[in-house]
Amino acid sequence: MAKQIILVASYPKSGNTWVRLVLQGLMHADRAGDLNALDGAFYGQQRRNLFDELAPAKASDLTAEEIDDFLPSVNTSMTSLMESPAIVKTHELARRNRAGAWMYAPEQVKAVLHVVRHPFDVAVSFAHHMGWTVEQAVVQMGSAFRFSSQDYKLSLPFPEAVGTWSENVLGWTGPDQPYRCITVRYEDLLLDSMSLFRSIAHFAEFVFTETDLQRSVTAASFDKLRSLEESKGFRERPASSPQFFRSGKAFSWEGKLPEDLQRRICKRHAEAMQRFGYLVDGTTTPNG
Template identity: 30%
Template sequence: MTRTIWLASYPKSGNTWLRMLIANLASQDAPADINDLPERGGISSARAPFDHLTLIDSSLLTHEEIDCLRPRVYEKLARGAQDDEYDAPEAALPVRFVKVHDAYTLTPKGEPLLAGRGGAEGAIVIVRDPRDVAPSLANHNRTSIDDAITFMNDRNAGFCVKTSRQYNQLRQQLPGWSGHIVSWLDQADIPVHLVRYEDMQADTAGTLKQVLAFAGRSATVEEINRAVKFADFAQLQEQERTKGFREAPRPHAGKKFFRRGEAGAWREELTAEQAARIEAEHAPMMRRLGYELAGAAPLARTG
């Protein structure tokens, strides 16, 4: 049976890049279309599969009531129910990779939101230096960098949280950058493979190979090298430039999904105060992940 593996990350940490790399393993002559990926496990928080499989209308439920039912949906999907049976792939994929931004939390009834072992066999947790996440998140959320930092420091934050309107996606709890990562790293339900964005950038093929080994998906050296070439950041940017990206922020002048993608660009994008705010809140997790603190050291530039 197809194995389910979560691709779990805080937003703007390289999740989509890794998905693009995996999707391009099957590409032969040309890069996979970023708007029509052959391997499309979707995102855990998508609303339509919930309604489809439960038969009820999620818009009649509160966020908490939805959370109580989400484990049932993930169990069903992991056991092979397609979220859209009309589009069931002809040949079953060896591994179903599903993007997740939800923190690893418990429902109000005390069970894992993502159904523990019943929902997936493991999780690839992708992390990125929070100082690089902040400017990217500001771009994505259309906020200032200061507001993005406030969001990353807020242990009650989330996506799709309002109760006065309907979103395409279900609520995703994002209890701060550190809180999100610790929820995944310290849960004991499923094995975790940790990937740092910076390592993925420094050695893309090597990182991808380890990811696939963890997930139990075989790939040849040629397939991996081709995927690295086809999902190169500049290549993804070029596709977004010419035809747009369906997962990008809602149409808005100048806002791109594949924005910069560099490691360490925060030195040019953050003020000393902004970097200090991030470090003050997240130092323990940054140290745990090997992100060096700038501390009171002078920064390249301010303003």
């Protein structure tokens, strides 16, 4: 089976969209920086529609666990419908279903591009994205939650097993996961975009020139994306969020995340923060 999937994996609000936009620009020069040309492969409503076409039962008739039973085979079938390589967004854990099958067959996955971000910034950005208070976001980051966890009706996208922030970010780099995986920190992407995106693209075995890379990175700059969202909208923005591209900076948590919530995050996620070089004062170690 050909390796056709490039998974861009992250906890929500960690830079997933930015990475996919740069890769899209490398694959299709005419789509560089085009928000609404992003292929939402296997995600959201598109994922549900394809599931309903390919599975033996409709998602609305199944529980989340039953959906998981079918997903590995459905994902395999979905892949054949996409251009190769298919750039696939996921906020899910690296996980298996109850039969022991990985949600994405390892023999189909060419690479996992794993993006992490300081949990202080994630909390503030996630709250803005979901229309929550910052405290609600911190609680969710410490809970093994699913999006769409209570209602699987036709109007909603799939239930998505995100897990805790720690489970999510550690799982993709754990000893049991079967994929080729490169991890990059959002903060490092901000500091040295060209170098890090070059490493990501080489890892995913893209063929490109420096001119291609510069064009794609420039087209996906935060200011340009925010301007495009304001003028043309962005289909991945949920109704709960006034703006998808909010800040795009490190330390956006300052003045918005109270000290008691900072301490709660550090206590709950100490192991994962240490693993990725995230310090209790909201900064990062130089080399992750």
